[in-house]
Amino acid sequence: MKVNREFSVPYGCALRCGLDFDPESSVETVFTSSSSVRPEVLFPLFAPVTSLPGVGPRMATLIGKLGGTNVVDLLWQLPRDLIDRSMAPSIAEAPKGRIATLSLIVDSHMPGHGKRPYRVRCADDSGFVTLIFFHPRKDYLQRSLPEGQKRIVSGVIEEWNGEFQITHPDYILAEEDAEQMPRFEPVYGLTAGLTLKTLGKAIRESISRAPALAEWQDAAYIARQGWPGWQDAVKALHTPQGYKDIEPMAPARCRLAYDELLANQLALGLVRQKMKKLPGREIAGDGRLKSRVQAALPFKMTGSQETALAEIFADMASDARMLRLLQGDVGSGKTVVALFAMLNAVEAGGQAVLMAPTEILARQHFATIKPLAASAGLNIAILTGREKGRARAAVLEDLANGTAPIAVGTHALFQDDVAFQNLMLAVIDEQHRFGVHQRLTLAAKGRAVDTLVMTATPIPRTLLLTSFGDMEASQLTEKPAGRKPVDTRTLPLSRIEDVIAGVDRALKTGAKVYWVCPLVEESEVSDLADAEARYADLKNRFGDTVELVHGRMKGKEKDAAMARFAGGPANVLVATTVIEVGVDVPAATIMVIEHAERFGLAQLHQLRGRIGRGERASSCLLLYAPPLTETARARLSILRESDDGFRIAEEDLKLRGGGEILGTRQSGFPEFRLADLAVHQDLLEAARDDTKLILSRDPELADTRGQALRVLLYLFERDSAVANLRSG
Ligand code: ADP
Ligand code: MG
Numbered sequence: 021m022k023v024n025r026e027f028s029v030p031y032g033c034a035l036r037c038g039l040d041f042d043p044e045s046s047v048e049t050v051f052t053s054s055s056s057v058r059p060e061v062l063f064p065l066f067a068p069v070t071s072l073p074g075v076g077p078r079m080a081t082l083i084g085k086l087g088g089t090n091v092v093d094l095l096w097q098l099p100r101d102l103i104d105r106s107m108a109p110s111i112a113e114a115p116k117g118r119i120a121t122l123s124l125i126v127d128s129h130m131p132g133h134g135k136r137p138y139r140v141r142c143a144d145d146s147g148f149v150t151l152i153f154f155h156p157r158k159d160y161l162q163r164s165l166p167e168g169q170k171r172i173v174s175g176v177i178e179e180w181n182g183e184f185q186i187t188h189p190d191y192i193l194a195e196e197d198a199e200q201m202p203r204f205e206p207v208y209g210l211t212a213g214l215t216l217k218t219l220g221k222a223i224r225e226s227i228s229r230a231p232a233l234a235e236w237q238d239a240a241y242i243a244r245q246g247w248p249g250w251q252d253a254v255k256a257l258h259t260p261q262g263y264k265d266i267e268p269m270a271p272a273r274c275r276l277a278y279d280e281l282l283a284n285q286l287a288l289g290l291v292r293q294k295m296k297k298l299p300g301r302e303i304a305g306d307g308r309l310k311s312r313v314q315a316a317l318p319f320k321m322t323g324s325q326e327t328a329l330a331e332i333f334a335d336m337a338s339d340a341r342m343l344r345l346l347q348g349d350v351g352s353g354k355t356v357v358a359l360f361a362m363l364n365a366v367e368a369g370g371q372a373v374l375m376a377p378t379e380i381l382a383r384q385h386f387a388t389i390k391p392l393a394a395s396a397g398l399n400i401a402i403l404t405g406r407e408k409g410r411a412r413a414a415v416l417e418d419l420a421n422g423t424a425p426i427a428v429g430t431h432a433l434f435q436d437d438v439a440f441q442n443l444m445l446a447v448i449d450e451q452h453r454f455g456v457h458q459r460l461t462l463a464a465k466g467r468a469v470d471t472l473v474m475t476a477t478p479i480p481r482t483l484l485l486t487s488f489g490d491m492e493a494s495q496l497t498e499k500p501a502g503r504k505p506v507d508t509r510t511l512p513l514s515r516i517e518d519v520i521a522g523v524d525r526a527l528k529t530g531a532k533v534y535w536v537c538p539l540v541e542e543s544e545v546s547d548l549a550d551a552e553a554r555y556a557d558l559k560n561r562f563g564d565t566v567e568l569v570h571g572r573m574k575g576k577e578k579d580a581a582m583a584r585f586a587g588g589p590a591n592v593l594v595a596t597t598v599i600e601v602g603v604d605v606p607a608a609t610i611m612v613i614e615h616a617e618r619f620g621l622a623q624l625h626q627l628r629g630r631i632g633r634g635e636r637a638s639s640c641l642l643l644y645a646p647p648l649t650e651t652a653r654a655r656l657s658i659l660r661e662s663d664d665g666f667r668i669a670e671e672d673l674k675l676r677g678g679g680e681i682l683g684t685r686q687s688g689f690p691e692f693r694l695a696d697l698a699v700h701q702d703l704l705e706a707a708r709d710d711t712k713l714i715l716s717r718d719p720e721l722a723d724t725r726g727q728a729l730r731v732l733l734y735l736f737e738r739d740s741a742v743a744n745l746r747s748g
């Protein structure tokens with residue numbers, strides 16, 4: 021069974037809430053009735069690779085492994101290296117183990133027999149070299165290497181028993197055909213079964229399909245940068261004339277990277293422009309509820325909580341629709357900020373909802389908010405999948421007639437029969453768990469609902485830009501007073517007995533312990549087996565004080581287990597990653613994570629954020645299975661050194677950086693084929709500015725450049741972004 025991992029990739033998932041504004045999602049059905057049609061000029065590029073000569077289904081499958089099924093996907097393959105055939109020494113001077121191109125006279129053929137290969141002896145003034153062929157096609161060799169004739173031969177020079185030889189030369193050409201051999205040949209990433217020769221040929225074919233397209237870039241900008249036009253850039257990318265040409269800063273590569281980034285920014289900009297056009301309401305509370313809750317708070321707000329609230333109130337007060345991101349590291353106090361934003365809506369005579377991605381979190385938010393809201397005399401409702409029958413009907417009624425001004429819940433709040441009297445604000449916690457469609461459904465439940473998205477994930481600026489475009493964001497940078505740093509250590513799994521003994525000692529002093537079990541990607545069943553085995557093991561050791569929670573438990577069981585841990589008799593909570601986001605048990609001071617090397621950096625940071633919330637010093641023990649890969653080692657040591665979520669996020673990005681595609685994909689960052697954010701950051705910023713300018717001058721992409729930009733959007737498969745235009 022494929023796992024729907026609960027919170028498995030918080031970092032990335034938070035980023036994925038970018039999808040909410042991501043034009044690639046199927047927003048158009050909800051947003052607009054216009055559909056978009058790819059322009060005909062791009063048809064050849066969006067034909068399947070099998071439309072290329074020499075590419076059959078088998079090869080298409082192999083190309084698919086490199087990413088992509090269409091001709092255009094071949095264009096985006098980047099040369100990773102070069103074969104340089106420019107060295108043309110004499111045989112005697114030819115360096116061994118390197119590629120050289122020799123001018124030879126064919127001397128004699130020595131057909132092999134049995135296991136002996138076919139050999140062709142050749143010569144120049146300086147000596148002899150033997151060309152070696154296993155499983156030869158004899159007639160072909162006789163034709164292409166006629167005795168006594170001159171031939172240009174290129175391949176790796178080897179030495180065998182004191183003789184020079186080339187096994188299976190790459191090129192054998194008559195002198196007059198010599199220019200058929202490129203001086204520099206691009207080398208691409210390959211996959212088993214796919215040779216450079218066949219892939220290279222397919223890519224050359226794909227280049228010949230690249231149409232001439234009207235320039236979408238600003239002519240002056242292109243000229244200033246010294247960049248080629250699109251078609252020339254594609255050609256140049258694949259016909260490098262030296263190592264400089266395959267670097268990320270090469271003009272052709274920069275041009276194409278910029279195209280890609282502009283498509284990304286423009287697509288985000290269009291969706292945003294559309295959102296912004298939706299009417300909002302001026303929501304300004306009078307402070308009567310806020311002041312009462314403020315008085316009931318057992319702490320003082322941090323400076324960044326105050327700032328974030330000021331920003332949120334300003335957005336709500338404007339007549340434009342709010343769409344703001346609230347970023348704050350774990351434990352930075354987002355929930356209180358959300359509550360005050362909701363109170364603001366209630367003061368203005370409206371209702372607000374807070375949606376959490378899971379039952380546990382919804383219940384926890386509810387537990388936090390309920391007593392505070394009660395201090396202002398407010399009745400708040402909870403609605404999750406578990407409210408059924410009469411209980412549910414009662415909640416629905418309270419929401420519909422306005423008796424409940426605030427509702428906390430899960431996606432159950434999206435259901436069709438949920439109606440509000442006057443919904444003004446939706447706060448979405450860890451919104452990645454909700455789809456675009458759902459959010460829009462919710463927006464449809466009120467007139468002009470303002471939206472605040474909360475994420476516990478510090479997102480590096482660069483990624484913020486690529487995922488959200490120019491979205492407004494408030495950041496909680498300060499930690500609430502009194503937080504103690506967590507002592508973080510790494511230990512090999514072989515020391516688990518020591519860890520258990522340490523846990524034993526800590527339990528005797530009244531500590532509470534999280535024990536997080538490894539995650540096995542392929543199988544939910546075996547994750548569970550791991551957690552259950554550890555649970556049994558620890559229960560054996562510590563008795564009934566051990567609890568287990570995992571993603572497949574029923575809601576009620578989960579809550580019961582959590583409650584026994586949070587406030588009750590249980591002191592050890594064995595868990596899969598369900599505890600990762602948001603869970604707040606201040607008495608918990610120890611976090612043990614098994615197979616920490618299998619977790620992402622941000623995820624480990626999230627987990628660790630569950631402790632260090634109370635008075636007592638906390639420790640986090642990261643158990644790993646040696647040997648660690650270089651990256652895993654680096655990850656664990658960053659975690660030991662730093663507790664700053666933003667720094668950890670930046671480091672994570674660096675570690676994943678250039679080319680760790682798998683990591684990138686899992687983490688949900690937007691993927692770029694041509695742009696490399698580690699080096700093209702400036703281009704991203706330029707694309708953002710360019711987008712602003714374009715949309716302010718020609719918001720419907722209607723003029724000549726606008727039309728060309730539409731083609732750009734299709735070229736980079738932002739089709740549905742175009743649907744946001746009046747005449748898509
Ligand atoms: P987040 O949702 O950002 O991870 P929470 O909102 O759950 O963080 O807050 C974590 C804990 O800190 C909660 O127990 C909350 O009551 C407390 N808290 C929030 N703001 C402050 C503050 N300004 N000072 C002290 N404690 C705070
Ligand atoms: Mg508003």
